[in-house]
Structure formats: C-alpha cells, structure tokens
Amino acid sequence: MKNITVIGSGTMGNGIAHVFALNNYKVHLFDISTDALAKAMVVIEKNLDRQVEKGSITAEQKTSTLQNITSSASLESAAKDADLVVEAATENSAIKLELFKNLDALCNPGAILASNTSSISITKIAAATKRPAQVIGMHFMNPVPVMKLIEVIRGYATSDETTKTIFEISKALGKNPVEVNDYPGFVANRILMPMINEAIISLHEGVAGVEEIDTVMKLGMAHPMGPLQLADFIGLDVCLFIMNVLYEGFGNSKYAPCPLLKNMVTAGYLGVKSGEGFYKYTKGSKDLVVSGMFSK
Numbered sequence: 001m002k003n004i005t006v007i008g009s010g011t012m013g014n015g016i017a018h019v020f021a022l023n024n025y026k027v028h029l030f031d032i033s034t035d036a037l038a039k040a041m042v043v044i045e046k047n048l049d050r051q052v053e054k055g056s057i058t059a060e061q062k063t064s065t066l067q068n069i070t071s072s073a074s075l076e077s078a079a080k081d082a083d084l085v086v087e088a089a090t091e092n093s094a095i096k097l098e099l100f101k102n103l104d105a106l107c108n109p110g111a112i113l114a115s116n117t118s119s120i121s122i123t124k125i126a127a128a129t130k131r132p133a134q135v136i137g138m139h140f141m142n143p144v145p146v147m148k149l150i151e152v153i154r155g156y157a158t159s160d161e162t163t164k165t166i167f168e169i170s171k172a173l174g175k176n177p178v179e180v181n182d183y184p185g186f187v188a189n190r191i192l193m194p195m196i197n198e199a200i201i202s203l204h205e206g207v208a209g210v211e212e213i214d215t216v217m218k219l220g221m222a223h224p225m226g227p228l229q230l231a232d233f234i235g236l237d238v239c240l241f242i243m244n245v246l247y248e249g250f251g252n253s254k255y256a257p258c259p260l261l262k263n264m265v266t267a268g269y270l271g272v273k274s275g276e277g278f279y280k281y282t283k284g285s286k287d288l289v290v291s292g293m294f295s296k
C-alpha cells in the first residue's frame, strides 16, 4: 500500500492527507471544489509549520510531506492508481453512495475503499459497490494530526483481510486503531452524542446553567471541555444530525434529540461556525467571548 487517494479536502480530508504524506505515502487529494483544494494545501502547510516550530518534525519532513501530495479535481486520475481510498467528503448519504459506486468502477480491483463517515452505515455504503468485502470505515478524529484514535468500522461483509490491512496502515501512521461493528453511531458517537444531548436536556429543564453544566463535567469528570462547549465546536447541526441517525437507527425514544437542540439549529445558532451556540465566539475563531443566550 503506497498510493492513497483522499476524497474531500475539508477539515478532515486535509488532516488525513497530511498524516499519510508525513508518513511517506503518496497522496492524491481530490475535491469537487478547486477552492477547497487550494485552501487545503494552505492549511496543510500551516499545520506542518506549527509542527516544525514545536520540534515534532524537521523542516526536511515538511518539504517531503508537501512533495508527497498531489491535488486533483479529476476523480478518474485520483482513483486510477490508488491502493487505498479514504473518503472524507460531506456527510450526506447520496453523495457518499454515488462516490463509492464511481470509485468501485474506477479503482483497481484490489483497492480498499474506506469512509471517514461519522454516522452513515458502512454496510449501506459497501452495498453501493461490487466489492463489499473491501469496504470499511476508517473514522479519524479531529484534529487528525493530533488525535491518536482511528475507529475501524467493519461493515456486514468487510473481510478479515481488509480489517487487518487497515489496522497495519493505522499503526504505520502512529495511530491506535480500535475495531468496532457497524451499528448506528458506531462507538464514539453512540456514547458522545447522547451525553451532549443529555447536557442540553439538563439545560432545557432548568437543572443548571450553561457554565454550571460544563464546569461539573470539566472539574468533576476531568473532561478537557464541557459538553455544551464541545457541541458548539462540533456544530449543533452535526449533533442534531447524528442524534437523528441514532433515533431512527435504533427506533428508541432514549435517543430523541432535545427540543432545545432542534430550536437552536432551526434558528441558526450552530456554535462556533455561526458565531453563537451555547457560547458566543469572536467571528471566525474559536475564541470564547461570553456565554450565549441561555445564561442571560
């Protein structure tokens, strides 16, 4: 496995390309947006500079990492030599099913097709291809160059051989792969999102205020960030989307998204990305200004 194609060059795609290229893989980065591709190369260079400043990589490693990445707006050329494809396009079933159908037709028969999806069924994605044994979830965490976990998700038909290969590659990237089966939310979001939802329910029912809830979880449970601030960072729209995946996937009312979460998303209070969620942020940054509407 030497040639890696990364599909989607947004937040996750540029981090995934960065980590593979730093570990001497040849990376072909593809996006439908040429703007997104250009922006990704700027972000990767900035993040590499930060690593050089911190002394975690050398200036030569930065240069070779950048040389290992080719960007392209053609799926055909990005896919044709790939040994492994890691898809990190927008979280939308229709987009991913279409991509996997096309990748299956364009890639070598031996290539493995992985998805970085947070919530879409790997079994469903695999069913869009004629190689379901070679389709797998490779769920990196944000920020990819920093976070050690890769949740490796086996679809219903994923083979032992594919899983073993992805474990070996994950370790070669300096990451810790963990094997999980394909059920709604996998493990990470099945546990994280109901915790965030419960924090929002506690706020909604007046059990405590925004800062009080976050302080209890930070100081009491040693979480680096409270669940409401974490929801702002993830994006309240993303949290709602994943709660709905759990709710529909299990058909169990314990996963029903909190009405306050739904209202905030409808009103456009999405967290950091919109400038306000449970807290207010300086425009375009994660710098916290003050608590938002619910502590007024």
Ligand SMILES: NC(=O)c1ccc[n+]([C@@H]2O[C@H](COP(=O)([O-])OP(=O)(O)OC[C@H]3O[C@@H](n4cnc5c(N)ncnc54)[C@H](O)[C@@H]3O)[C@@H](O)[C@H]2O)c1
Residues within 6 Å of the ligand: 007, 008, 009, 010, 011, 012, 013, 030, 031, 032, 033, 036, 087, 088, 089, 090, 091, 092, 095, 099, 116, 117, 118, 119, 139, 140, 141, 142
């Ligand atoms: N952001 C996170 O914290 C996080 C964490 C883990 C997993 N994920 C998953 O990673 C994936 C990407 O998320 P993101 O946050 O990087 O999104 P993003 O919005 O930052 O980037 C998505 C990119 O995909 C591109 N794209 C859309 N359709 C495409 C297509 N057909 N072909 C190629 N590129 C296409 C867009 O132009 C965009 O550049 C999603 O599946 C998401 O669930 C996100």
